Amino acid sequence: MWQRLRGRGNSSISAHDKIEFITQHLPTCQCPRPFPKSRKAVAAALSHWLRLYAQSSEYAGVSKQQVKLVNAYDCYLKDAAGLPSDTRGYHRRCANEFLTWVANHSTAKLDTLNVT
Numbered sequence: 001m002w003q004r005l006r007g008r009g010n011s012s013i014s015a016h017d018k019i020e021f022i023t024q025h026l027p028t029c030q031c032p033r034p035f036p037k038s039r040k041a042v043a044a045a046l047s048h049w050l051r052l053y054a055q056s057s058e059y060a061g062v063s064k065q066q067v068k069l070v071n072a073y074d075c076y077l078k079d080a081a082g083l084p085s086d087t088r089g090y091h092r093r094c095a096n097e098f099l100t101w102v103a104n105h106s107t108a109k110l111d112t113l114n115v116t
Contacts, residue, residue, distance in 0.1 A: 013049075013053070014050075015050060018046040018047070018050065021042070022039055022043055022046075062096065062100065063103065065113075066100070069099060073092070073095050074091075074092055077091055
């Protein structure tokens with residue numbers, strides 16, 4: 001609701017917005033129950049939401065082949081390397097950035113890349 005009052009949607013929320021919400025809105029918050037007003041609880045909830053949002057938009061605008069390659073890479077990181085979810089998320093983002101660059105700047109085509 002706070003974002004809507006500012007004329008912005010949830011899709012444009014950032015870590016900066018989280019800080020503004022906690023430092024500017026919460027101290028004078030008059031929102032009705034059940035909205036939480038604890039800085040610690042709200043900060044944790046917003047951090048979690050930002051992580052989930054980043055993960056959901058991770059594949060926006062990428063090809064099916066890129067999604068397939070990154071998912072296979074994630075399986076390798078989990079099953080063979082035993083990496084935890086947060087670490088794998090970091091590696092998935094890097095792989096997505098790399099594959100997006102390859103798709104846009106390289107003569108190599110993603111559909112010719114195989115997972116072995």
